[in-house]
Amino acid sequence: MKKAEVLPGRPYPLGATYDGEGVNFAVFSEHAKRIEVCLFDPDHPTQEIRRFPLLETTYQVWHGYVPGLKPGTLYGLRAHGPYEPKKGLRFNPHKLLVDPYARALHGKVDVSAPVYAYRGVDEGDKDADLTMDTRDSAAGVPKAVVLADDFDWEGDCSPATPWHRTLLYELHVKGFTKLHPAVPEALRGTYAGLAHPAVLEHLQRVGVTAVELLPIHASVDESFLVKKGLTNYWGYNTLGYFAPDARYSASGSLGGQVTEFKQMVKALHRAGIEVILDVVYNHTCEGNHLGPTLSFKGLDNGAYYRLTEKDPRFYLDFTGCGNSWNATHPYALKLVADSLRYWVEEMHVDGFRFDLATTLGRDRGGYDTRAAFFQILHQDPVLSQVKLIAEPWDVGDFGYQVGNFPVRWGEWNGKYRDTIRRYWKGDDRQAAEIGYRLTGSSDLFSLSGRKPTASVNFVTAHDGFTLHDLVTYGGKHNEANLENNRDGANDNHSWNCGVEGETADAVVNALREQQKRNFIATLFISQGVPMLVAGDEMGRTQQGNNNAYCQDNALSWVNWTLSARQQEMLDFTERMSRLRREQPVLSKRRFFRGAHIWDSELKDLAWFKPDGNEMRKEDWEKPYVRSLSFLLGGDAIAALDDQGHRLVGDTLLVLSNAHHEPVTFLLPAIEWGADWERVVDTTVSGDCSHIHTPAGGKIQVAGRSLVVLRRPATEL
Numbered sequence: 001m002k003k004a005e006v007l008p009g010r011p012y013p014l015g016a017t018y019d020g021e022g023v024n025f026a027v028f029s030e031h032a033k034r035i036e037v038c039l040f041d042p043d044h045p046t047q048e049i050r051r052f053p054l055l056e057t058t059y060q061v062w063h064g065y066v067p068g069l070k071p072g073t074l075y076g077l078r079a080h081g082p083y084e085p086k087k088g089l090r091f092n093p094h095k096l097l098v099d100p101y102a103r104a105l106h107g108k109v110d111v112s113a114p115v116y117a118y119r120g121v122d123e124g125d126k127d128a129d130l131t132m133d134t135r136d137s138a139a140g141v142p143k144a145v146v147l148a149d150d151f152d153w154e155g156d157c158s159p160a161t162p163w164h165r166t167l168l169y170e171l172h173v174k175g176f177t178k179l180h181p182a183v184p185e186a187l188r189g190t191y192a193g194l195a196h197p198a199v200l201e202h203l204q205r206v207g208v209t210a211v212e213l214l215p216i217h218a219s220v221d222e223s224f225l226v227k228k229g230l231t232n233y234w235g236y237n238t239l240g241y242f243a244p245d246a247r248y249s250a251s252g253s254l255g256g257q258v259t260e261f262k263q264m265v266k267a268l269h270r271a272g273i274e275v276i277l278d279v280v281y282n283h284t285c286e287g288n289h290l291g292p293t294l295s296f297k298g299l300d301n302g303a304y305y306r307l308t309e310k311d312p313r314f315y316l317d318f319t320g321c322g323n324s325w326n327a328t329h330p331y332a333l334k335l336v337a338d339s340l341r342y343w344v345e346e347m348h349v350d351g352f353r354f355d356l357a358t359t360l361g362r363d364r365g366g367y368d369t370r371a372a373f374f375q376i377l378h379q380d381p382v383l384s385q386v387k388l389i390a391e392p393w394d395v396g397d398f399g400y401q402v403g404n405f406p407v408r409w410g411e412w413n414g415k416y417r418d419t420i421r422r423y424w425k426g427d428d429r430q431a432a433e434i435g436y437r438l439t440g441s442s443d444l445f446s447l448s449g450r451k452p453t454a455s456v457n458f459v460t461a462h463d464g465f466t467l468h469d470l471v472t473y474g475g476k477h478n479e480a481n482l483e484n485n486r487d488g489a490n491d492n493h494s495w496n497c498g499v500e501g502e503t504a505d506a507v508v509n510a511l512r513e514q515q516k517r518n519f520i521a522t523l524f525i526s527q528g529v530p531m532l533v534a535g536d537e538m539g540r541t542q543q544g545n546n547n548a549y550c551q552d553n554a555l556s557w558v559n560w561t562l563s564a565r566q567q568e569m570l571d572f573t574e575r576m577s578r579l580r581r582e583q584p585v586l587s588k589r590r591f592f593r594g595a596h597i598w599d600s601e602l603k604d605l606a607w608f609k610p611d612g613n614e615m616r617k618e619d620w621e622k623p624y625v626r627s628l629s630f631l632l633g634g635d636a637i638a639a640l641d642d643q644g645h646r647l648v649g650d651t652l653l654v655l656s657n658a659h660h661e662p663v664t665f666l667l668p669a670i671e672w673g674a675d676w677e678r679v680v681d682t683t684v685s686g687d688c689s690h691i692h693t694p695a696g697g698k699i700q701v702a703g704r705s706l707v708v709l710r711r712p713a714t715e716l
Contacts, residue, residue: 009065011058013359014338015101015242016075016146021066023146027077027099028060028331029300031089034080035062038096038138040252045107051078060331072254074106074143075099079299083117083132087314088302090293092117095137098239098295100335102144105243106253109285109294113140117293121223129289129313141294142218142239147255149346155662156266158350159274161209161527163387163410163453167577169208169278170462171534172234173216173248173556190250191260195267197361203273206537206570207577210274212261212353214462217277218243220285220294225550228482233552234462235708236355237285237321238293241339244347258347265348274350276387277343282359283392287322288315303329318359318396327360327373332715336360338384339378351387353412358394358401367401374406384408389456397656403444410529413441413455419491420459420526423626423658424518424704430658431625438630439605440527442591452588455528459519460536463489465546467536468575470494471515473501477544480551488547501544513565514705517572517682521706524576524653527588534558537573539566568685575687579679579708584649585632589639602633602651612666612696626658627701629665634713651711658699664700667693667709680708 008400017024028034039050051586054062071219077099081091095117098105109115114135120128174189181196193199194211203211218240221231235245238433244312249257265275284304286297296304306316306324315323326332343349347455354360361371377383389410389617405411436443442450460467465476474496476488496510516539523530533559534540548556562570580586592605607615608629634651653676657663667676682705693699693709701707 004083005066006052006055007064007065008056009054011056011061011063014061014335015103016068016073016144018146018148022065023073024063024065025054025075026061026063026101027299028303029053029062029079029081029302030060030303030331032062032079032081034093036078036080036093036249037064037078039145040074042072043111045074045143048138054547071146071148075146075148076138076141076143078301080545085129085289085313086311087396088307090117090297090301092132092293092298094132094134095293095298096141097293097298098142098380099144100240100295101301101338102240103147103242104145104253104255105218105240106145107142107144109142109220109292110140110516111221111226111292113137114138115292115294117298121290126290132590133155137293142258145255147258151259151262151263152153153266153348156269156348156404157347159209159269159272160350161272161274164589165209165458165581166274166387166453166529167207167209167580168212168310168456168529168531169203169206169210169534170212170214170278170531172214172556173463174552175233176534179554180558182561183297183304187250188354190248191244191257191264192250192515195264195605197379200267200271204271205574206532207574207581208532210276210350211268212278212389212531212535213275214247214278215280216245217241217279218245221284222287223292225603228550230550231552232550234549235557236280236549238280239285240341241281243333262347269348274387275348276351276353276389277349278353278355279340280355280493281324281325281339282354282356283319283321283325283405286391288317289313291322291578300331302326304332304335306360318362318394318399319356320395320676324359324362327371328363333376335610336373337380339379340377344386346384349386353389353391354471355391355404356394357390357392359396361401361405367398367404369404369406378406378408403441403448407449409450410454410456412461412531413437413444413457413528415444416441416455416457417459417461417526418493418528420519420522424515424522425493426626426658426660426704427493428623431622431628431639432620434628435607435620438522438526439592440588446591447487449495451590452527453529454540456531457523457526457528458533459523460533461531462533463547463549465492465494465544465576466540466542467516467519468512468539469518469544471512471548472496472541473544475500475544476546477501478547480545480555481547481549488545492546509565511704513569513685514682516569517685520569520576521574521680521682521708522656524580525586525652525708527586527592530580532573537570538562539569563712572685576680583652584647585634585652587639595640597633597636597638602631602636604633604636604638606631606633606668608668610665612668627656627663627665629653629655631668634711648713653709653711655699655701655707657703657705660703661701662700664698667695667697667699669696674711676709676711678707679710680706682706
């Protein structure tokens with residue numbers, strides 16, 4: 001009897017797995033009637049050379065084993081079943097599908113090809129999706145690549161930087177090195193470019209302990225952008241949750257992108273820098289009912305996406321992107337967990353920042369901190385040990401959940417961003433808010449049992465103004481996005497310092513530089529985990545564009561040619577980062593008590609008015625409080641070091657004046673400190689440590705500036 005060409009194989013692991021003698025295929029679909037694997041010629045990827053069905057099903061997984069197949073094989077899937085959109089079923093075997101577990105993708109989506117399951121894409125027919133299109137889409141769909149796992153990690157391990165010692169640095173893989181003169185031109189904008197010694201040197205100089213990479217999962221450009229000649233530069237439009245995007249590869253797309261990514265991680269780890277991935281599990285690139293059919297939609301639409309109960313033809317959309325991932329379905333959740341675990345175990349990444357994470361915490365009744373997604377990560381022995389960061393909002397009802405994520409999570413603290421911006425802009429009624437935000441946001445995180453490190457503090461992020469633009473523009477200027485300046489946030493809490501846009505006015509420019517130093521200094525003296533955006537330390541501008549998601553050009557790329565002013569900004573940021581590393585009172589592991597700790601001479605935290613008296617409850621409620629100071633007691637740290645010794649550091653006194661006029665501060669009396677050394681003054685970019693002031697003396701703090709004074713630990 002002739003031996004079958006396709007053996008039964010195994011239902012696990014999902015995807016295509018090479019074992020040295022052949023490849024096992026395993027694909028989940030609860031409602032499909034038949035799953036086929038299509039093989040393609042590596043030299044002519046649009047040419048199908050073989051097709052075979054997966055005849056075995058176990059636990060709703062279709063599987064089969066093909067002897068003799070080797071790494072480098074290109075393949076895609078076809079799913080047979082009912083095409084009944086009104087029932088939420090969108091099977092169409094004429095559409096080639098990307099394996100959800102593909103480790104690498106070769107080729108790009110061509111939106112001009114028949115990648116839609118229906119005809120009439122451009123005719124404006126709202127019911128076009130009800131009629132199936134029988135044209136083959138293979139020419140316009142990327143092919144999955146079979147890989148062998150033979151990378152030599154050479155003993156690589158995570159730097160495992162504690163949260164309280166972490167400095168996050170958000171960057172775009174391409175944009176960070178595309179213009180870097182020290183990086184070889186062929187490597188600019190790639191994973192290899194990010195691993196270049198000159199790049200690592202810059203990161204180490206700034207004190208970065210973890211790079212947070214904008215999405216590197218394989219993604220797709222939306223058709224409306226392609227028609228405008230634009231691309232989705234940020235990459236928040238995922239197609240493959242296991243595949244590093246080949247657009248950032250200098251090593252090709254037949255698996256070289258995977259090896260290159262691993263080499264990048266290994267180099268960053270050797271430099272003491274962790275790798276955090278910004279991941280987009282809240283929605284995919286397939287959009288709403290009129291979007292393309294590329295993978296999940298054609299394999300099992302209702303399993304992977306949240307559909308409306310009354311009319312499952314349509315999608316629940318908590319993301320503003322057309323669909324929402326179905327975090328209530330076991331196999332959709334399994335894919336997320338498998339993907340995350342793959343990136344940790346096989347790709348050695350150190351954590352994740354979850355885009356629109358509120359969506360993943362939505363069960364059938366709404367957002368719930370005990371949702372299945374959170375429970376899966378909490379109990380997982382691998383995923384529970386890496387850094388987990390939430391963007392704690394989405395666009396659905398009750399979507400703003402800052403402070404309401406489970407105990408193991410850090411959160412992008414949007415309240416910190418807005419408060420710090422409003423304070424330095426000079427808004428009224430910011431005193432109480434600024435008090436909470438500078439000290440770790442205990443009002444948001446303490447009741448849930450979390451600590452200051454749950455607060456990821458940021459003044460800017462990729463989606464919004466750069467730091468330079470925050471002090472240069474009063475409104476957005478997004479005309480380059482070709483949406484008539486309607487896109488992007490309108491409420492930015494920005495201030496242009498008197499002139500809209502760039503100016504030659506020396507007074508205005510000096511004020512802008514001072515404001516930028518105020519923001520940087522505030523970020524580094526705040527309790528919590530600071531996050532910088534790549535280029536802010538050098539005054540990068542996007543010319544007022546606060547939504548440059550589609551600008552894959554010099555507008556978004558980091559410019560490494562620095563003016564004298566930009567070099568001063570970089571030097572100032574470096575000094576603030578070093579100050580934070582050297583001063584244990586700036587990276588507290590527990591919330592302040594406002595009391596003496598151990599047998600300390602000083603309170604761990606005390607707030608003062610400019611007249612030198614401690615602030616009282618009624619002082620926090622006054623609407624015009626823009627000038628205040630606080631003392632951090634260096635001998636009152638409620639923590640031990642790793643060797644079990646009491647932590648003792650310098651005592652710091654921060655004088656903050658957001659008023660436009662100078663304010664004279666009377667320093668606390670002698671019991672609060674002897675002579676004070678000035679270590680930061682945002683009116684100047686250089687060193688000011690030679691200036692000393694006695695306790696009980698006076699210091700005039702210039703308008704819109706911040707001063708940090710130090711009392712050495714040896715004097716305690």
